[in-house]
Amino acid sequence: MDGSELTEERKVTKLKRKFRQMTGPLGVFFEGFVKNPVMVGSIIPSSRYTIRRMLEPVDWANCKLFVEYGPGVGTFCQTVLDHLPRDGEYIVIDTNPLFIDYLNRTIHDSRFHAVLGSAEHVEQIVRRHGHEKADYVLSGLPFSTLPEGVAPAIAAATYRVVRKGGAFLTYQFSTVARDFTALHFSRVDTGFEWINIPPCVLAWGWKDTD
Structure with a gap:
């Protein structure tokens, strides 16, 4: 040069x-x-209405590990940290180094861990941080545009890493993430949030306690 x-x-x-x-x-x-754009999926972060509705079912008192895929610039991060117990931990996973660098520079909380990597490897990432299972996993990943084979791999790995009684929370502009969730989680609750750009499908896949 x-x-x-x-x-x-x-x-x-x-x-x-x-x-x-x-x-x-x-x-x-x-x-x-x-x-x-394939990995981010939207040009605008989620609305506060989407954040509130997505996190409503979370039992924060019994949440020791919360995991998020595709945190972007941390749209959900402060709300999660505000509700997370003091002894809880929060791992966010993103393939975009720009977002991970931004989060590490702007969020200063010992419970927070921003990891550069793929959600496919959530089990290894969770173990690396001293846990075997996650209580809740939140995803805003655009399952409909992910490379071939990635979406089903993420859904399967998420089912394995979520504890019994825990949940996989997804929000997307189509039903694809919900449909992949239903392949593994026996109970899937569905919602829709109009006050978002664009409006999005919400889903909560619950893992049986049996």
């Missing part, structure tokens, strides 16, 4: 930094979407 190319790269990096500073988390989210 010659001097002119290096100067140009520095200018681009500086412009990106200024854009993020001006737009805050929305800018980071938009940049992440532009870089990998």
Whole structure:
């Protein structure tokens, strides 16, 4: 790389930094979407109505480990941390280094762990953090556009990692995530949130206690 190319790269990096500073988390989210729209799935983070409805069924008093796939810029993060017990832990998993870097820079809570990786490997990630099972797993991943074989692998791994009585919580703009959940979880509750851009299908797959 010659001097002119290096100067140009520095200018681009500086412009990106200024854009993020001006737009805050929305800018980071938009940049992440532009870089990998297949994995992000939406150009706008979830609404507060979606957040509230998705987390309503969670038994926070008995939640020791909460896991989230595709946290983006942390739309759900503060709400989860506000409800999570002091001795609980929260693991978020994302394949986008831009989002993981942003979360590590902006969330300072000893219970919070941002992991760069794939949700397919949730079992290994959970064990690496000293747990065998998760109480709840939340996913906003776009199951309908994931590479072939990835969605079923994530659904199967999630079923294995969720404890009995726990749940897999999904929100997506189609029924695909709910349908994959139903392949493993015997009880799936479904909802729909209109006040979101775009409106989305909500699903809670519960693992039998037997």
